[in-house]
Every structure is written in structure tokens, then in C-alpha cells.
């Protein structure tokens with residue numbers, strides 16, 4: 001199957017398979033605050049990812065590119081919405097456009113319609129520093145995401161089977177890159193041991209890409225005849241992964257993603273230690289099923305709702321929200337206990 005066909009397939013299957021609700025955020029409860037001593041108009045949503053200072057702690061996570069006119073239209077709409085709402089956008093993997101210049105327009109369009117916004121390039125961990133530079137230059141990116149997707153590749157019939165040397169290649173990219181390097185998972189989460197190695201390799205941020213939202217094991221299993229269904233429930237829930245990294249991996253930004261669907265999920269991701277939250281499948285579904293205006297109004301609603309939640313908690317800034325008191329229960333509490341996370 002061609003890469004272009006696979007990309008359209010992924011979008012269709014992602015919409016069909018949908019979002020799970022197993023990200024762990026239902027195990028996180030905020031402790032109500034009766035005297036918050038703040039006001040909605042005083043809430044400051046500014047945050048940082050590495051050296052980047054952002055006006056909002058929400059970004060549209062990597063999805064698509066390549067694949068022809070349909071993906072040009074999707075990326076154009078996502079980037080225009082990102083510009084209108086003042087949030088960053090990550091493009092999907094650019095490897096196909098590095099190998100085949102005819103695939104570039106679907107990536108280049110994101111900068112064309114969004115001259116001043118924050119855009120993140122995206123490649124897999126097979127990339128070289130030169131390929132990373134090409135991807136960054138293609139969209140004049142402000143940062144580059146390197147994705148780790150071992151389980152997705154294993155479940156994909158035509159996927160990679162050799163994952164050796166990834167850390168070394170990421171380290172070379174981090175050393176050569178003029179923009180911050182963000183390493184992300186794609187829905188399977190990350191443990192602290194991997195995150196510490198990545199921090200030591202010089203990456204600026206880690207996006208946990210946790211379990212509980214879009215599920216690429218399920219999506220790939222729908223596309224193959226002999227199922228590897230044991231991978232369908234595989235992964236570290238988003239809430240667990242954020243808390244685990246926050247407890248031990250200092251000196252880098254932690255980004256929360258995987259199954260985030262609303263302002264409460266975002267507030268909980270930040271309270272567990274994330275500095276920003278990424279949303280992929282949920283926004284794509286709104287764009288494709290309800291259109292551009294619906295996507296923009298959803299993003300604006302999420303930003304306003306986050307201000308409301310922060311007001312109720314008396315958290316005037318993202319750093320105050322990171323320190324809001326929370327109570328953990330259920331599986332999230334259990335796993336963090338087993339992992340000796342306070």
C-alpha cells in the first residue's frame with residue numbers, strides 16, 4: 001500500500017475507531033477551593049515549551065500531510081484554525097515529502113496560511129540531522145517533533161521491525177538542530193527511564209502521547225487480516241505517564257497528550273505536571289464531521305473553559321495550576337504507587 005493511501009486510511013480509521021476514555025484523567029479529582037481569590041479576567045494562559053513562550057497551553061498535535069488534495073485541505077484548515085486561535089500546530093510525519101517533493105504542498109501550506117504562528121515539524125526516529133533540517137526548513141518550523149511509534153510499526157504489516165539506534169539518532173538531531181526538539185509517543189505513553197535517556201540526549205521537551213485516546217494498535221489491527229490484538233490494550237495511560245515523568249525527569253518540558261478532549265482533561269494534565277496539552281483525534285473529528293467554524297469555536301470554548309476551571313481553583317497562571325491540589329484514585333493511583341511516584 002502506498003504511503004498516500006495509508007494516510008487517508010489512518011484518518012478514516014481514526015474517525016471510526018474513535019477516542020477511548022481510558023486516559024486516567026477520570027482518576028484525578030481537583031480539591032474544591034471556596035476562597036479562590038482570583039477573577040476570570042486575571043487568568044494568564046501563557047506557558048513554555050523549552051525556549052518557546054506560548055500564549056496558550058493547547059496545541060493541535062501531529063496528524064497529516066502528503067497524500068494529495070484531501071490532506072492539503074485538512075492541513076490548510078488546521079493551520080488557519082491554529083492561527084485564528086493563537087495555538088501551535090504540529091504537522092504529520094514529513095518523511096514522505098523529504099523522499100518525494102510532490103508531497104510538499106500539503107506541508108508548505110501550513111506556513112503559507114499561518115505566517116506568524118508556532119508550527120512544529122515532525123519526523124520518525126529513523127531521521128538523520130540533515131532530514132530534520134529539511135523538515136524544519138520546509139515549514140519554517142519553530143520546533144521539531146520526533147515521534148516514537150514502536151507498537152504502531154509492529155502492528156502495521158508493512159511497518160518497521162528494527163528499532164535499534166533511535167536514541168543515538170535523536171541525540172544527533174538534538175545536537176544539530178537550531179530549534180527545540182520534542183520527542184513524542186503516539187498513544188502508548190512513555191516511562192521515566194526512556195524520558196531520562198531522552199533528556200540526557202538533549203531534547204527540550206517530551207510529549208507523553210499516552211494511552212487512552214486514539215489507539216494506533218486498534219487502527220492498524222483494523223487494516224490487517226491476522227490480528228495482533230494483544231497490543232490493543234498496550235500502553236501507559238496519559239495521566240500516569242505525565243505524573244511519572246514530572247516526579248523524576250527535571251530540566252525539560254513535559255507535554256500531555258493522548259485522549260485529551262476538553263478543558264478539564266487539559267487542566268488535569270497540567271495539574272499533574274504538563275506545561276501544555278496536545279489534541280489530535282478529537283479536533284480532526286470535529287473538522288471533518290462539522291467543519292472549520294465548529295473547530296474554531298470548539299478551540300475557543302476549550303480556552304474559555306480552562307479559564308473558568310483555573311478561576312475556580314484560584315490558579316491564576318499555568319505554574320499555579322501545576323501546583324493545584326489533586327486527589328488520585330483507581331488504576332492511576334495504583335500504577336503510580338507501584339512505580340513509587342509520590
Ligand code: FNR
Nearest residue numbers: 014061062063092093147186213214258259280281
Ligand atoms: C496521528 N498521529 C501522528 N503522530 C506523529 O507524530 N506523526 C504522524 O504522522 C501522526 N499521524 C497521525 C494521523 C492521524 C489520523 C491521527 C489521528 C494521529 C498521532 C497523534 O499526534 C497523537 O499522538 C495520537 O493521536 C494521540 O493523541 P489523541 O488523538 O488521542 O489526541
